[in-house]
Amino acid sequence: MKDIFEKIKANLGPIGEHAKESHGYFTFPKLTGDINPHMDFRGKKLLNWSLNNYLGLANHPEVRKADIEGAERFGLAAPMGARMMSGNSDYHETLEKGLSQLVKKEDTILCNFGYQAMVSAIDAIVDRHDVIVYDAESHACILDGVRLHMGKRYVFKHNDVADCEKQLERATKLAEQTGGAILVITEGVFGMRGDQGKLKEIIELKKKFSFRLFVDDAHGIGTMGPNGGGTGEEQDCQDGVDIYFGTFAKSFALIGGFISSSKEIITYLRYNMRSQIFAKSLPLPLVYGLLKRLELLNKHPEYRTKLWETAHSLQKGLVEAGFNIGDTNTMVTPVYMNGSIPEATNMVIDLRENFGIFCSMVVYPVIPKGMIILRLIPTATHTSEDVKYTIESFSKIKDKLYGGLYQADKIREGFSQAL
Numbered sequence: 001m002k003d004i005f006e007k008i009k010a011n012l013g014p015i016g017e018h019a020k021e022s023h024g025y026f027t028f029p030k031l032t033g034d035i036n037p038h039m040d041f042r043g044k045k046l047l048n049w050s051l052n053n054y055l056g057l058a059n060h061p062e063v064r065k066a067d068i069e070g071a072e073r074f075g076l077a078a079p080m081g082a083r084m085m086s087g088n089s090d091y092h093e094t095l096e097k098g099l100s101q102l103v104k105k106e107d108t109i110l111c112n113f114g115y116q117a118m119v120s121a122i123d124a125i126v127d128r129h130d131v132i133v134y135d136a137e138s139h140a141c142i143l144d145g146v147r148l149h150m151g152k153r154y155v156f157k158h159n160d161v162a163d164c165e166k167q168l169e170r171a172t173k174l175a176e177q178t179g180g181a182i183l184v185i186t187e188g189v190f191g192m193r194g195d196q197g198k199l200k201e202i203i204e205l206k207k208k209f210s211f212r213l214f215v216d217d218a219h220g221i222g223t224m225g226p227n228g229g230g231t232g233e234e235q236d237c238q239d240g241v242d243i244y245f246g247t248f249a250k251s252f253a254l255i256g257g258f259i260s261s262s263k264e265i266i267t268y269l270r271y272n273m274r275s276q277i278f279a280k281s282l283p284l285p286l287v288y289g290l291l292k293r294l295e296l297l298n299k300h301p302e303y304r305t306k307l308w309e310t311a312h313s314l315q316k317g318l319v320e321a322g323f324n325i326g327d328t329n330t331m332v333t334p335v336y337m338n339g340s341i342p343e344a345t346n347m348v349i350d351l352r353e354n355f356g357i358f359c360s361m362v363v364y365p366v367i368p369k370g371m372i373i374l375r376l377i378p379t380a381t382h383t384s385e386d387v388k389y390t391i392e393s394f395s396k397i398k399d400k401l402y403g404g405l406y407q408a409d410k411i412r413e414g415f416s417q418a419l
């Protein structure tokens with residue numbers, strides 16, 4: 001008989017198996033200092049392109065002040081208990097009203113964690129007779145929500161509306177047999193490739209099929225649309241988004257999330273979402289800090305303008321320098337290159353140690369073998385000098401990569417000493 005611990009020790013998982021070499025550098029790196037484009041990593045100041053602090057609110061002086069005030073006024077413990085039992089407050093309800101206005105929905109429920117909110121909302125909305133149709137490149141929280149579903153699910157090829165239609169045909173046939181309904185789930189902004197979900201086109205399919213659309217807009221809230229109301233606002237189709245999810249972990253630079261929809265659906269979620277009924281509500285200082293962030297987001301559209309200026313100049317510069325940035329049409333900027341995992345790791349070491357640039361690296365098994373993505377996340381706080389320096393540095397590392405300088409046998413000659 002196997003011992004569970006022995007089994008785990010023998011297989012630490014696709015990322016965990018590299019923990020020995022990667023921990024503290026590629027995985028679990030410690031970025032210290034105030035959150036801004038220049039942060040400390042292993043005793044050096046690096047230009048940082050890895051945080052979703054899109055609007056620069058994380059270290060905004062008014063935000064820092066509100067966060068302190070909130071902690072002083074309420075303490076970190078309040079309110080104790082779940083919203084339904086003993087954890088409600090006027091502040092929670094005021095924030096829900098403000099978010100409903102931002103995303104143009106009737107009502108909103110605050111959630112203590114974004115990830116759990118998605119999982120738990122999917123779980124609450126569908127029953128075993130219902131059918132889920134979802135994008136193949138959905139975030140893990142959608143996949144986990146779908147995993148909880150006791151009924152059928154059909155996956156459509158990433159952002160392929162024709163395939164979505166095909167899956168809706170299958171789903172419709174099945175739902176007619178089971179007496180269930182259909183929920184389509186996709187994202188507003190796909191955080192890896194930076195492409196927008198084709199919300200408008202999916203909504204068009206409502207003319208042919210009966211379904212409701214649930215959109216995870218974790219990256220889109222605060223960044224997309226003229227008012228920062230998200231990808232539905234950007235594509236002018238927010239009315240067709242039946243259930244809208246946003247996180248506080250990115251533009252809002254805090255933690256938690258929210259779901260917005262019609263009054264009836266939010267009332268249903270308040271009384272049926274297990275992750276909220278059976279878990280503590282968002283602490284008051286966080287809600288207080290979120291009210292300040294929402295106020296700034298509404299009052300300062302120029303933060304969004306600045307984010308987009310930086311994103312556009314970064315992307316234009318990279319393309320002009322011959323880089324492949326795929327089909328991003330948002331601020332998320334993946335830079336695609338080809339090479340092995342050792343080449344990718346050597347390149348990132350060089351980038352951090354010699355060029356002073358910190359960004360995330362994505363390799364197999366997250367993407368196909370032989371492919372490397374360096375993902376750049378522009379924010380409102382990056383400068384044109386940051387952009388210029390990054391494009392110049394990327395051009396140099398690309399030349400080194402394709403000149404074979406990062407090959408495994410060259411490790412000793414330079415870069416690996418950093419580790």
Ligand SMILES: Cc1ncc(COP(=O)(O)O)c(C=O)c1O
Binds near residue numbers: 141
């Ligand atoms: C698309 C998407 N959905 C959901 C989440 C989870 O949000 P949170 O970090 O608030 O739990 C994330 C965060 O990484 C995300 O990128």
